Amino acid sequence: MKILAIETSCDETAIALAEASGGLRAPRFKVTKNIISSQVEIHRPWGGIVPNLAKREHIKNLPTIFKRLLGNKKLKLNLLAVTIGPGLEPALWTGINFAKKIHKEHFPKARLIGVNHLEGHLYSFLLAPKSKNLFPAVALIVSGGHTTLLLMKSLTSWKKLGETRDDAVGEVFDKVARMIRLPYPGGPEIEKLATKGDENAVDFPRPMMHTKNYDFSFSGLKTSVLYYLRDHKRVRRADIAASFQQAAIDVLVEKTVRAAKEFRAKSIMLSGGVAANKILRRKLKIKSSKLKASFFVAPTKFNTDNAAMIAVAAYISHLRGGKHALRAQANLTL
Ligand code: KG4
Numbered sequence: 001m002k003i004l005a006i007e008t009s010c011d012e013t014a015i016a017l018a019e020a021s022g023g024l025r026a027p028r029f030k031v032t033k034n035i036i037s038s039q040v041e042i043h044r045p046w047g048g049i050v051p052n053l054a055k056r057e058h059i060k061n062l063p064t065i066f067k068r069l070l071g072n073k074k075l076k077l078n079l080l081a082v083t084i085g086p087g088l089e090p091a092l093w094t095g096i097n098f099a100k101k102i103h104k105e106h107f108p109k110a111r112l113i114g115v116n117h118l119e120g121h122l123y124s125f126l127l128a129p130k131s132k133n134l135f136p137a138v139a140l141i142v143s144g145g146h147t148t149l150l151l152m153k154s155l156t157s158w159k160k161l162g163e164t165r166d167d168a169v170g171e172v173f174d175k176v177a178r179m180i181r182l183p184y185p186g187g188p189e190i191e192k193l194a195t196k197g198d199e200n201a202v203d204f205p206r207p208m209m210h211t212k213n214y215d216f217s218f219s220g221l222k223t224s225v226l227y228y229l230r231d232h233k234r235v236r237r238a239d240i241a242a243s244f245q246q247a248a249i250d251v252l253v254e255k256t257v258r259a260a261k262e263f264r265a266k267s268i269m270l271s272g273g274v275a276a277n278k279i280l281r282r283k284l285k286i287k288s289s290k291l292k293a294s295f296f297v298a299p300t301k302f303n304t305d306n307a308a309m310i311a312v313a314a315y316i317s318h319l320r321g322g323k324h325a326l327r328a329q330a331n332l333t334l
């Protein structure tokens with residue numbers, strides 16, 4: 001089945017083309033095109049994303065990317081997928097309206113389907129080399145807007161074990177980066193600078209690491225960094241980056257591993273923009289192998305926002321007969 005997917009929930013304009021086959025027990029995907037146009041340079045002077053600028057850029061980028069993807073070929077599609085939320089409402093509408101337009105003009109026979117962005121992240125592990133016996137699985141989704149731990153009984157049934165009670169972990173990477181004068185988005189910048197620092201230089205708190213539940217809290221860690229910088233005038237920024245990164249990752253890994261042990265998970269899945277972080281990937285991989293659980297994370301290009309993951313989620317949703325109204329839902333949940 002041929003799928004074209006569109007993603008405009010935040011500051012990346014992305015369109016992907018994928019081939020999908022197989023049923024819910026063993027779906028297979030081949031991404032044939034994956035175009036992402038990042039607006040990072042446009043939002044950087046503002047230190048974060050400006051929704052109306054994002055909307056303007058998506059409107060400008062979508063037709064260009066679509067043309068580039070199509071070339072001179074006529075395309076036969078089965079599914080046309082578009083992200084409907086969660087995300088910035090004006091940005092989401094640009095994708096939805098564009099999907100409706102090309103549906104009418106180019107692919108009237110294809111099924112037009114709305115996709116939950118978080119299901120996109122969650123299912124991105126299907127773009128990693130895989131094995132059988134995945135479930136039960138523990139899935140950690142870590143992005144700029146979400147920090148969520150799920151227990152998956154199958155590809156289509158899960159229970160939320162916990163989530164952040166305040167800031168998402170990616171958001172805190174971005175905010176701490178700003179405190180030490182690193183550009184937006186902060187996650188990759190912190191990771192880069194941290195390689196030159198000592199992660200034991202400052203003993204930042206690991207909020208809620210030992211609480212019995214599976215919720216997270218990151219705003220206290222952010223405030224600790226702020227106070228540390230206020231009280232210490234001569235600091236090595238690389239040490240702050242490394243120590244902060246270590247504290248955040250320790251909490252994520254500890255809780256994920258604890259859940260995997262408690263529920264005897266056969267696999268651990270990691271997704272979302274923060275999953276691009278090499279230290280987090282490495283730590284979870286090592287811990288998974290100690291538990292004799294498989295570890296799945298998509299290649300880095302499918303961790304941060306992209307449309308290939310939306311194509312994957314669209315296929316799963318199609319197989320299970322899912323339906324979403326084609327309207328922007330800024331606060332859609334899993
Ligand atoms: O999934 P994503 O692209 O967008 C949302 O759905 O939010 O995630 C973006 C977030 C940003 O906060 C960014 O700083 C963070 O992911 N991020 C990272 C890394 N790469 C991106 N955080 C830590 N380390 C990274 N290498």
Ligand code: ZN
Binds near residue numbers: 272
């Ligand atoms: Zn995302």
